[in-house]
Amino acid sequence: MKLAHTLLALSLTAPLALLARADADAADANALPTSASADQATTSKLVYGWLSDSRYAYRPRALDDALSQDVFTRYLEALDPGKVFLTAQDVAKFGAQRTQLDDAIKSGELDAPYAMFALYKQRMGERVAYARALLKQDMFDFSGTDRWNYDREDAPWAADAAALDAQWKQSVRNDWLRLKLAGKKPEDIRKTLDKRYDNLQHSIAELSGEDVFQTFVNAYAGSIDPHTDYFNPRSAERFNQSMTLSLEGIGAVLQKQDDVVVIREIVPGGPAANSNKLKPGDRVVGVGQGGSGVMEDVIGWRIDDVVAKIKGPKGTQVQLDLIPAEALLDSKPVRIVITRAKVRLQDQAAKAKTITIPAMGAMPAKRIGVIELQGFYQDFEGRRNNNGDYASATRDVAKLLAQFRTQKLDGVVMDLRNNGGGSLTEAVELTGLFIDKGPVVQVRESGGRVAVEGDRDAGVAWGGPLAVLTNRGSASASEIFAGAVQDYGRGLVIGETTFGKGTVQNLVDLDRWPANETARFGQLKLTIAQFFLPGGSSTQNKGVVPDIRFPVSVDASEYGESTYDNALPWTRIAAVPHTQYGNFAPLLPKLDVLHKARSANDKEFQWWAQDVAEFRVEQAKKSLSLNETERRAERDKQEAKRTSRQAERKTLGLDLDPLADDSSDDGLQNSERDIAKDAARDKAAEKRPDPLLRESAAILADAVTLLGADRALSAQVLPEAQSAQHWTE
Numbered sequence: 226m227k228l229a230h231t232l233l234a235l236s237l238t239a240p241l242a243l244l245a246r247a248d249a250d251a252a253d254a255n256a257l258p259t260s261a262s263a264d265q266a267t268t269s270k271l272v273y274g275w276l277s278d279s280r281y282a283y284r285p286r287a288l289d290d291a292l293s294q295d296v297f298t299r300y301l302e303a304l305d306p307g308k309v310f311l312t313a314q315d316v317a318k319f320g321a322q323r324t325q326l327d328d329a330i331k332s333g334e335l336d337a338p339y340a341m342f343a344l345y346k347q348r349m350g351e352r353v354a355y356a357r358a359l360l361k362q363d364m365f366d367f368s369g370t371d372r373w374n375y376d377r378e379d380a381p382w383a384a385d386a387a388a389l390d391a392q393w394k395q396s397v398r399n400d401w402l403r404l405k406l407a408g409k410k411p412e413d414i415r416k417t418l419d420k421r422y423d424n425l426q427h428s429i430a431e432l433s434g435e436d437v438f439q440t441f442v443n444a445y446a447g448s449i450d451p452h453t454d455y456f457n458p459r460s461a462e463r464f465n466q467s468m469t470l471s472l473e474g475i476g477a478v479l480q481k482q483d484d485v486v487v488i489r490e491i492v493p494g495g496p497a498a499n500s501n502k503l504k505p506g507d508r509v510v511g512v513g514q515g516g517s518g519v520m521e522d523v524i525g526w527r528i529d530d531v532v533a534k535i536k537g538p539k540g541t542q543v544q545l546d547l548i549p550a551e552a553l554l555d556s557k558p559v560r561i562v563i564t565r566a567k568v569r570l571q572d573q574a575a576k577a578k579t580i581t582i583p584a585m586g587a588m589p590a591k592r593i594g595v596i597e598l599q600g601f602y603q604d605f606e607g608r609r610n611n612n613g614d615y616a617s618a619t620r621d622v623a624k625l626l627a628q629f630r631t632q633k634l635d636g637v638v639m640d641l642r643n644n645g646g647g648s649l650t651e652a653v654e655l656t657g658l659f660i661d662k663g664p665v666v667q668v669r670e671s672g673g674r675v676a677v678e679g680d681r682d683a684g685v686a687w688g689g690p691l692a693v694l695t696n697r698g699s700a701s702a703s704e705i706f707a708g709a710v711q712d713y714g715r716g717l718v719i720g721e722t723t724f725g726k727g728t729v730q731n732l733v734d735l736d737r738w739p740a741n742e743t744a745r746f747g748q749l750k751l752t753i754a755q756f757f758l759p760g761g762s763s764t765q766n767k768g769v770v771p772d773i774r775f776p777v778s779v780d781a782s783e784y785g786e787s788t789y790d791n792a793l794p795w796t797r798i799a800a801v802p803h804t805q806y807g808n809f810a811p812l813l814p815k816l817d818v819l820h821k822a823r824s825a826n827d828k829e830f831q832w833w834a835q836d837v838a839e840f841r842v843e844q845a846k847k848s849l850s851l852n853e854t855e856r857r858a859e860r861d862k863q864e865a866k867r868t869s870r871q872a873e874r875k876t877l878g879l880d881l882d883p884l885a886d887d888s889s890d891d892g893l894q895n896s897e898r899d900i901a902k903d904a905a906r907d908k909a910a911e912k913r914p915d916p917l918l919r920e921s922a923a924i925l926a927d928a929v930t931l932l933g934a935d936r937a938l939s940a941q942v943l944p945e946a947q948s949a950q951h952w953t954e
Contacts, residue, residue: 272330275749281751326445338627352431375399377392452750458852459529469605475563502563508548512543547560577629580633596637601652639706700786713759717924725766725785727756731750732750819924831847
């Protein structure tokens with residue numbers, strides 16, 4: 226991980242402390258434990274029991290000295306992935322622990338990982354103090370040939386502190402240069418960076434025993450396989466929230482900025498939105514329970530602690546002391562009372578749009594429906610309780626398909642780009658919307674037993690032309706859906722090869738053993754099975770290969786299942802009988818020719834391909850020049866390219882890029898920008914031109930046109946028995 230990314234990750238996962246608070250006070254208030262608590266010791270033993278038992282884990286590994294060494298390595302990687310805090314001398318101090326961590330996990334006596342974390346925390350503080358001290362020196366000449374080597378993932382540990390000093394000096398110089406190129410004056414640069422490093426210093430002080438425990442247990446879990454994870458009680462709550470697309474609270478997205486929590490977004494339809502009492506940019510400085518409970522000053526708190534105070538059961542009230550966005554921070558706060566409710570996170574639910582493809586020769590224009598699905602979500606508890614209003618990706622997509630049928634659209638594109646998966650049940654049922662009964666996925670358990678999950682409901686929600694758009698970020702449930710569509714010959718898969726995650730995980734509530742009324746032990750997500758497509762192939766490692774391929778934006782050697790050193794290999798099992806709706810092989814060469822001809826004349830598509838190529842070239846460098854003239858030339862080139870493209874869009878009558886007038890790099894981190902404006906920028910980004918989606922719709926329209934115009938080709942691609950699929954009508 227690059228140093229800049231490491232610092233950013235720290236600022237996001239370990240929120241900022243109160244700047245005015247003395248360092249000594251922060252240290253006293255957040256003293257790091259030297260050993261695990263009683264609950265953590267119990268949790269360690271519970272996790273060991275599950276991960277070492279072949280009845281539960283798909284690929285259990287004995288917790289012995291060999292695995293202990295793996296855990297040791299992964300724990301160091303989790304603490305310091307960029308090798309920018311610890312030295313080789315530090316690592317050597319804990320050499321004896323390489324073969325002793327297995328005993329620590331079994332017994333719950335975790336003094337060693339806590340000691341490692343304590344040294345890591347100390348070294349972080351020293352590094353940040355060094356960075357702040359550099360700002361007082363006159364070291365910001367940018368006329369030489371120096372470079373900042375930011376990619377240290379494969380580098381050896383620095384020999385000593387002096388070696389790290391050299392690395393950090395270049396990092397600080399890069400931070401300074403970025404702000405200078407953005408037009409900042411030296412005194413403003415010094416203030417910005419000193420504040421940035423000071424914020425990081427306080428975030429380090431807030432690292433807690435929970436941080437230690439979760440990081441270490443996940444080093445053990447990750448040694449079993451890449452998708453086994455431990456969630457402490459608070460992390461488990463956030464994970465479940467992401468699956469149900471709902472929460473009980475006020476419906477506001479919060480972000481930490483300096484020492485206060487700021488409202489980033491208001492969730493439509495939630496209590497905050499309905500109250501009209503708060504807005505993006507407002508700062509929360511106090512929280513009280515009920516309509517008249519005691520107010521607590523939350524300035525300087527960790528953001529997760531503030532969120533925990535604001536959230537609560539629906540129907541209850543919470544008081545907030547707010548400093549309006551337009552007021553000074555020392556202004557008198559405004560007190561409001563809001564009644565909590567269950568809030569649906571609609572922004573993450575399935576969405577629909579329509580793309581019109583212009584007429585081609587004598588053929589009329591085609592209208593293609595698009596469904597964007599970010600995840601295969603499901604409210605498991607709501608479904609178990611027969612709650613008719615539970616969140617479900619399949620139910621939401623079915624409603625959108627019903628609208629498409631009413632509108633008599635010519636085809637549907639399922640956009641699964643960057644859809645990381647979710648519920649296996651949803652993947653099966655959503656596939657069932659497009660096939661008339663049949664197997665969707667084969668699931669092989671740890672003992673070798675294979676179960677077939679499939680669609681048992683007759684009929685389809687959409688029987689017409691179908692395409693699935695994927696990229697390297699499409700994983701797990703997305704691959705089940707795309708792979709099944711491909712195996713059935715039900716539609717076209719377009720885009721990039723998918724992630725390659727072909728395993729099934731189950732969430733185990735550790736508080737059930739022993740049963741607890743309150744969350745104490747958290748949850749374990751462990752791999753219990755491997756899935757295979759109806760045709761018998763696994764998506765594991767290889768992913769789903771598209772029928773029509775776009776230029777590769779992320780190489781398989783950089784991202785995906787194949788990059789994990791302990792990922793399961795690809796394999797296959799016997800196929801299960803399933804309907805063959807079509808065979809697109811004879812059609813693909815014709816579609817590819819049309820796609821390449823059209824994309825060659827599509828400015829937005831060509832610009833995207835150019836950007837991908839440039840990104841890959843820059844990524845291969847693994848370092849940045851610290852020569853101001855060189856960096857300014859690079860920046861000016863990017864600015865000129867952005868301006869030129871926007872002007873060309875106007876000339877050609879293309880949709881304008883809503884972010885074209887934004888600076889390409891202002892040198893600021895997320896926590897340093899205006900949060901309300903930053904949130905608005907994110908919303909605007911959703912309206913940026915999307916040439917890949919448009920081209921996918923055009924490819925599907927091509928297929929409909931070709932099959933409708935050529936009966937012989939249609940008979941070859943679509944068997945007569947499947948004419949009910951309406952591809953040629």
